[in-house]
Amino acid sequence: MRPLDAIGYGLASLGSNRIRTLLMLLAMSIGVAAVVLLTGIGNGARLYIVDQFSSLGTNLVIVIPGRAETASNTPATLVGETPRDLTLADARALARGDAVQRLTPINIGEMNIAWRGKERQVPLVGSTAPILEIHHLQMDRGSFLPEEDMEIARPVCVIGAKVHRELFGQQNALGELVRLGGFRCRVIGVLGSEGRSLGLDTEELVIVPVAFAQMLLNTEGLFRILIEAKDLGVIDRLKTHIKTTIAKRHYGEEDVTIITQDSVLATFDKILKVLTLTVAGIAGISLVVAGILIMNVMLMAVAQRTAEIGLCKALGAGQLQIMAMLVTEALLLSSIGGLIGLGLGFAGSWLAVQFYPALNATPPPWAIAAALGTALGTGFIFSLLPARRAARLDPIRALAGH
Amino acid sequence: MIELREVSRIFHVGGQEVRAMDRISLAIQPGEYLSIMGPSGSGKSTLLNTLGLLDTPDSGAYLLQGQDVTSLNDAQLAAVRSRTIGFIFQFFHLIPRLTAQQNIELPLLLAGVSRRERTGRSTPLIEAFGLSDRSNHRPDELSGGQRQRVAIARAVINKPAVLLADEPTGNLDRHSGADIIELLEGLNQGGLTLVVVTHDPEVGERARRQIRVVDGRIAADVRRA
Numbered sequence: 117m118r119p120l121d122a123i124g125y126g127l128a129s130l131g132s133n134r135i136r137t138l139l140m141l142l143a144m145s146i147g148v149a150a151v152v153l154l155t156g157i158g159n160g161a162r163l164y165i166v167d168q169f170s171s172l173g174t175n176l177v178i179v180i181p182g183r184a185e186t187a188s189n190t191p192a193t194l195v196g197e198t199p200r201d202l203t204l205a206d207a208r209a210l211a212r213g214d215a216v217q218r219l220t221p222i223n224i225g226e227m228n229i230a231w232r233g234k235e236r237q238v239p240l241v242g243s244t245a246p247i248l249e250i251h252h253l254q255m256d257r258g259s260f261l262p263e264e265d266m267e268i269a270r271p272v273c274v275i276g277a278k279v280h281r282e283l284f285g286q287q288n289a290l291g292e293l294v295r296l297g298g299f300r301c302r303v304i305g306v307l308g309s310e311g312r313s314l315g316l317d318t319e320e321l322v323i324v325p326v327a328f329a330q331m332l333l334n335t336e337g338l339f340r341i342l343i344e345a346k347d348l349g350v351i352d353r354l355k356t357h358i359k360t361t362i363a364k365r366h367y368g369e370e371d372v373t374i375i376t377q378d379s380v381l382a383t384f385d386k387i388l389k390v391l392t393l394t395v396a397g398i399a400g401i402s403l404v405v406a407g408i409l410i411m412n413v414m415l416m417a418v419a420q421r422t423a424e425i426g427l428c429k430a431l432g433a434g435q436l437q438i439m440a441m442l443v444t445e446a447l448l449l450s451s452i453g454g455l456i457g458l459g460l461g462f463a464g465s466w467l468a469v470q471f472y473p474a475l476n477a478t479p480p481p482w483a484i485a486a487a488l489g490t491a492l493g494t495g496f497i498f499s500l501l502p503a504r505r506a507a508r509l510d511p512i513r514a515l516a517g518h
Numbered sequence: 519m520i521e522l523r524e525v526s527r528i529f530h531v532g533g534q535e536v537r538a539m540d541r542i543s544l545a546i547q548p549g550e551y552l553s554i555m556g557p558s559g560s561g562k563s564t565l566l567n568t569l570g571l572l573d574t575p576d577s578g579a580y581l582l583q584g585q586d587v588t589s590l591n592d593a594q595l596a597a598v599r600s601r602t603i604g605f606i607f608q609f610f611h612l613i614p615r616l617t618a619q620q621n622i623e624l625p626l627l628l629a630g631v632s633r634r635e636r637t638g639r640s641t642p643l644i645e646a647f648g649l650s651d652r653s654n655h656r657p658d659e660l661s662g663g664q665r666q667r668v669a670i671a672r673a674v675i676n677k678p679a680v681l682l683a684d685e686p687t688g689n690l691d692r693h694s695g696a697d698i699i700e701l702l703e704g705l706n707q708g709g710l711t712l713v714v715v716t717h718d719p720e721v722g723e724r725a726r727r728q729i730r731v732v733d734g735r736i737a738a739d740v741r742r743a
Contacts, residue, residue, distance in 0.1 A: 117627060117628055117629075117630055118630050118632070121627050121630075121633070125627065128615055128616070129615065131615075132614075132615035423611060424613055426611075427611045427613070427624075428624075428628060429572075429596070430570070430572060430599065430605045431599070431600065431605070431624060431625040431628055431672070432596050432597065432599045432600020432601070432625055432628055432629060432676070433596060433600075433628045434592055434593040434595075434596035434597070435592050435593070435596075436593065437596070437628065511572045512567050512572050512573060515607065515611060
C-alpha cells in the first residue's frame with residue numbers, strides 16, 4: 117500500500133466510526149493541551165520572575181549584614197544572622213572601589229506619616245540619590261533625594277503616588293511639611309505610579325535620606341547596601357573588594373553575605389525550569405492515559421473489523437502490512453488529536469494572558485515538540501499490541517467472523 | 519498448475535483428532551472448471567483454504583505453478599495470494615464504508631498500485647460486470663447479486679491464475695445465483711481456472727470436473743464429457 121493510500125484508508129476507517137474517533141481525539145487533545153498550557157504558564161511565571169529580577173539590574177551586588185550558614189547564594193541567605201551591623205561608614209568605604217559604578221545604603225522600617233490630621237502607616241525606605249537609578253524608580257513630580265553626603269540627615273522625603281493621593285488628594289504636596297514619626301519633614305517629590313521593587317509597592321513608599329531614616333528608626337545599622345558594578349566583567353573584582361574592605365573594617369571577619377543578582381536569577385531560573393518540567397510531566401501522564409485509551413479502542417476496532425482484516429489478508433496483505441495499516445490509523449489519530457490539543461493549549465495560554473497580562477504564558481518550543489512527540493509516541497506504542505493481534509489473526513477464522 | 523501431493527490437515531477439537539484432509543492428492547490444470555462437493559464437515563472448505571494459501575497443510579506438498587508453497591513465510595504467501603489467487607465468499611465480505619469501486623480496487627490498493635492505474639483497471643471491469651451505475655454506491659445500497667458481482671470483480675482485478683469460490687450462490691436467490699454462475703463460467707471460458715465449493719448439486723454438476731470429498735478424502739473425481 118502506498119503511504120498516501122494508507123493515510124486515505126486510515127482516515128476513511130476513522131471516519132466510519134465517528135463517535136469512537138471523536139472520543140479518542142478528545143482524550144489526545146486534552147493531554148496535549150494540558151502539556152502545552154501548563155508549560156506555558158510555568159514558563160510565563162519563570163520569565164516574569166526573571167524579568168522582575170533583571171529590572172533591578174544584573175550588575176547589582178547586594179551586601180547583607182551577617183554571614184550566611186550555607187555558602188550558596190540562595191534566597192535563604194536573606195534571613196541570615198546579624199552579628200555586626202553594616203554602617204554608613206562601611207558603605208562609604210565600599211564606595212571607594214574602582215569597580216563600583218553606584219552605591220546606595222538602605223534602611224527599611226514602618227513609620228506613621230501625617231499631614232493636617234490625616235495619618236497612615238507606610239513602609240519607610242532610607243537611602244541616597246543613586247537608588248533612583250539602581251531601582252529604576254520613576255519620578256512623577258518634584259525632585260528626588262539630593263546628591264550629597266550620605267551622613268547628612270536632611271529632613272526631606274519623596275512619597276509614593278498612593279501616599280500622595282491619600283494624604284493630599286488633589287492638593288499639591290510639594291514643599292509641604294509632613295510629620296514622620298516624631299520629626300517634621302518636607303515633601304520634595306512624588307514617585308511615579310509604577311512597579312514594585314524588592315517586594316515593596318513603590319506607590320506606598322516614603323523615601324528619606326538614609327541618615328534621616330536611621331534617626332527616625334533609631335538605629336546605626338543598615339538593612340543592606342546595594343552596589344552596582346561598572347559592568348558584568350568586574351563583578352568578581354567587586355566581590356573581592358567588598359570582602360577585603362569589610363574584613364579590614366570588621367576586625368578580620370567577613371561577616372557579610374554578598375548576593376549577586378545573576379546568581380539569584382540563575383537559582384530562580386533553575387527552580388522554575390524544574391517546576392515547569394514537573395508540571396509538564398504531570399500533564400504528560402494524561403497523554404499516557406490517552407495512549408492507553410487509544411490501545412483499548414484499537415483493540416475494540418480490531419475485534420469489530422476482524423472480517424475486514426481477514427479479507428485484507430486473503431486479498432494479499434501480509435502481517436506487516438496489516439500492522440502498518442492499524443499503526444497508521446493510530447498515528448493519524450494522535451497527530452490530529454495532537455494538533456487540536458496544540459490549538460487548545462495556545463488558546464488557553466492566550467486566555468491566561470488576557471486575565472493576567474503580566475504573565476507571558478507562551479509555551480516554550482521544547483514543550484510543543486515534547487507534547488506532539490509524546491502524543492505520536494504513545495499512539496505508536498499503544499497501537500502496536502492491537503496491530504500485532506490483528507496481524508496474527510487467522511484469516512479463515514477472521515473471515516468467518518470469529 | 520496446481521498439484522497437491524499426499525496433503526493432510528489435522529485439527530484437534532475437544533481432545534479429538536479430526537482429519538480435515540487425509541492424504542489428498544489432486545492436480546488441477548490451467549483453465550479447468552472444477553466443483554468440490556461434500557457434506558458439512560467433510561473437509562471441502564479446508565481443501566479450498568489450502569488451495570488459496572489461507573491454510574497450511576500439516577504434511578504433504580503443494581506445488582502452485584511449479585513452486586512448492588508449503589515452506590513460504592507469511593509475507594511470501596501474501597505476495598503469492600495477491601498475484602495468483604482470487605477469492606469469492608458466500609457472504610461477499612465487502613467493506614461497508616467503501617464504495618463498490620473502492621471495494622473492487624482493494625487488492626490493487628493493498629498491492630501498492632497507483633490510483634490512476636487502479637481506476638484504469640477497475641473501470642472496464644465495472645462496465646463488463648454491469649455495475650456502471652452502482653460504482654459509487656456502498657454495499658448496503660446494492661442487491662445480493664450486485665454485491666457478489668462486486669466481489670467477483672474484486673477477485674479478478676489482479677488477474678489471478680485461479681479463482682476460488684466458496685459457496686458463491688449460498689446467500690443468493692435462485693435467479694441471482696444462476697446469474698453469478700453464468701458470470702463465473704464466462705470468466706472460465708476466458709481461460710481462468712475456476713474452483714467452486716458448493717452444497718448445491720445444481721451448481722456443482724455444471725462443472726466439467728466434479729470432486730466429492732468425504733471425511734477428508736476424495737471419494738469421487740468425475741469428469742464430464
